[in-house]
Amino acid sequence: MSQPSFDPLYQEIILDHYRQPRHCGLRDAYDAEVHHVNPTCGDEVTLRLQLDGDRLADVSYDCEGCSISQASVSVMTELVIGKSVADAQTVHDAFLALMQSKGQGEPDEAVLEDAVAFSGVSRYPARVKCALLGWMALRDATARAQAGMRETAEIVTTTEGGAAS
Amino acid sequence: MSQPSFDPLYQEIILDHYRQPRHCGLRDAYDAEVHHVNPTCGDEVTLRLQLDGDRLADVSYDCEGCSISQASVSVMTELVIGKSVADAQTVHDAFLALMQSKGQGEPDEAVLEDAVAFSGVSRYPARVKCALLGWMALRDATARAQAGMRETAEIVTTTEGGAAS
């Protein structure tokens, strides 16, 4: 295969999650469901969250979208399922900061684990939104679950990823 | 005086009419009065026309404005007073054609007499409107006099002189 191996975007970890997404497929038990779209490219994600008190008991999602958004949400589920809302927020903040770093970020592997593979994405403003899609959906779902709003939030557009859009 | 003598705009005839405008000053007898403005430069003219049957018995005007508009209306009065409406129209058409010629016109001295001095003005799009101001006012006044409308047409803006504006 002649794909240049120095590609900063399509890291092996990303391709692995894209080919074999973890926790993929919507599951029946949930406290909040949100549907987020990236209006500029047509990426969409439906995501469900089940809380157990203050803990993210389960996160599930449908499996469509580009490799970056798919791999990102897959990595995210592995990182946050079982964590407390506060700890998930810490991971979220670290990932958001990495995405806004324009390729200059020094990711904390202890916090971000596999998600450090997305460092390179932050150099591609158009793809930052893809990487953030699932994370924004989770933040939104968490707020709704905590507020006891089970009904689906049908279309919530993602906010700007902070980078030049 | 160090003014370049090759100036195509300020011909001696023009300066002469500007310094000593003919038929200048509004006279009491008239069949139509119009007030025209050149909105881009602030030139204005109030012009009165008295018809005698089909003949332009008198044309009078107030004496304010730039040298080109003043000289042009002065030359015009000399050309048209005493002429029939049809003959005045012929002069008008010839002058309009000259003004729209962008410096390429071959004016007919037999028709235009002193007005041939305005040939050079047609090279200055911004001044073509000045030169046409009184002529457009006269055309308008003629139409109104023929229609029996004596009341003043307060503000009629000049139409484009055909040249790039």
Place this chain on the structure above:
Amino acid sequence: MPAFDVETIRKDFPVLERTVAGGKALVYLDNAATSQKPAAVLDAVRDYYERSNANVHRGVHTLGEEATALYEGARDLTASFINAADRSEVVFAKNATEGINLLAYAIGNAAPGSALAVGPGDEILITEMEHHSNIVPWQLLAQRTGATLRWLGLTDDGRLDLSNLDELLNARTKIVSFVHQSNILGTINPVEPIVRRARDVGALVFLDGSQSVPHHAVDVQALGVDALVFTGHKMLAPTGIGILWARRSLLDELPPFLGGGEMISEVTMAASTYAEPPHKFEAGTPPIAEAVGLGAAIRYLTDIGMDAIAEHEAAITSYTLDALRSVPDLRIIGPDTTQARGGSISFAMKGIHPHDVGQLLDTYGVAVRVGHHCARPVCVRFGVPATTRASFALYTTTAEIDALVEGLGHVRTFFGR
């Protein structure tokens, strides 16, 4: 006129010498988004700034007169390029989008009850293949006035479905606005049957020529429409200029849109009167250098010849359609014949998101556009979240199409799962 030679033409476009992605030749196939600019256009703009830059229309000084002559000269060139009956029918806007909004807002400003006004019970007809710039202005006008927005649907092969034209374009229809050539599907729409029906029911017809005017000769008098909009940056000219052509009688009737300098006749604090068209619709300092660039672009296109350009692009389109048919799991969205279609080809690759297609192609130097191309309803209609689109210009070569097809092979290998 010398014979059309694409290699000679390419030398006129400095950016085509550029390399990307670590030394790969740029293969620019995103011409429907914006075109590249020949040196002749860049030179004209630079010359303008280095010699004649001044504000227009009010100067008695040399630079002011030169700038005005250049700006108004660009209007003359534009008028004859589209065979307008009169130069005063050409209004310069900032882009095609502003041109359409100008029409919609000016109509919205018409006194209630006047011939141009729209209100409850009136209908505005568009189509499902419009660019957002020809959808949203009409949605907003409908919201402001209470008029109803309706649209013609699409057939499965990406054509306008005219089977219910007579029902949708009816006595209540005041405005029909549709795209001449679709930026996403490539479809070239038939103008004549729509104009004919519109005349029968007394509706105005506006045409979005953003994708047609750059690629083949367009004659507004032959088309018989009431207005046409297009945009400089897609036709070798600078960004920052769009063109609205409209029948003089329509421009005379339309109330003004933007208020300000240049568009007035006389201003008092209490009220103003307005200039004659086109100035009535050109408020503020116009895009002067951009018009100069547009004029140079029109000269360049005319020198080569719009028919020669259309022929070249048709050949490239045909070559591409053939080549894409050889790519497995690739589905063309839009007409897959060369008949009544232009050089803008959208496709979907099974199981691979367009974002990934475009991104990987970029690593091979191939620039295509991915997304909904500001025509999301088309994506919805064809059941795809987005498409990958390759679009051509007079400088596109078959070698570039080969590079695209080779790149698509790499995409399949890389993302196949």
Place this chain on the structure above:
Amino acid sequence: MPAFDVETIRKDFPVLERTVAGGKALVYLDNAATSQKPAAVLDAVRDYYERSNANVHRGVHTLGEEATALYEGARDLTASFINAADRSEVVFAKNATEGINLLAYAIGNAAPGSALAVGPGDEILITEMEHHSNIVPWQLLAQRTGATLRWLGLTDDGRLDLSNLDELLNARTKIVSFVHQSNILGTINPVEPIVRRARDVGALVFLDGSQSVPHHAVDVQALGVDALVFTGHKMLAPTGIGILWARRSLLDELPPFLGGGEMISEVTMAASTYAEPPHKFEAGTPPIAEAVGLGAAIRYLTDIGMDAIAEHEAAITSYTLDALRSVPDLRIIGPDTTQARGGSISFAMKGIHPHDVGQLLDTYGVAVRVGHHCARPVCVRFGVPATTRASFALYTTTAEIDALVEGLGHVRTFFGR
């Protein structure tokens, strides 16, 4: 920062080497109409077209990302140039005029009864020294909505008459829009008392900075206004770009103006949702190359330093006022002191029409503007049909002022009657 040296600066402006009127050096004193452009700006624009030209915001290809970074980078530069709290507060329009119309139309689009809506009984306050671009949009808005337009008058020395501010800016006033520096009189208006009073009565305050931002440092947070408009071509940047800055909370509240590509979030045939500011207000392909040029202009101005520029222009203004006092029968229209006035000086010569003044000066290479300068009510107020105006920039020299004064001597000789 190197010391300000006008001769060094002049070398950056190619057009200043030009001769006119048969070999005379160009003396360009029409900077309030438009400024000349330094090579750095022209180079930035050309580089953009020769290297990175692409449409913005949707590309995954290299050129698309570069173009987007350059365009958005210009927004960053603009935001910090005026000390905006956030980059999203900077909206690119086609000129200052569009910026003002955007505010007026977006307010006109506000749902009746909403906080921003205006209607019968509400007042809009402007002043008698506004440019037509800050008059006509409000006349049109008043006509559409039934609101009342009012205005502050002028004193005989060309200042705002604030003696009845409290009456004119009252509880009914929803909007105050006024010019920071008058293009015709040169007056710099006091912002603070108007903002203070507006805050008391809850009115929005919009400032027309077209003539202030190019000439001295402007800090939107310090000014405390709600919106500021200005225009690229008067600040060394290309034509075709204007800037609207507004508080983010105001941009959030305002309904959209132009509809089309770029400004949407999601479009269906029936209805659309809109993007976040600033994109919500940037419909269609934006002025990309023009923004790149604006960014380069801001860098150039910042490198020299706005304070140094202001100081230089103040010195030229003072020199000119002194010099003009020596010309017989010349009357300055506007403040004839240097206090709170910028480098735009209008005057009348007894018995000689401005058209003739400007025309004859041109034969000596001196370019001034004549006319009502899109501020006809000021001419009416001061009882003149038009004025002659000399206006300055960072590259203006005292030698140029001497040429002007010498030229005025010729004018008197030639036209004296």
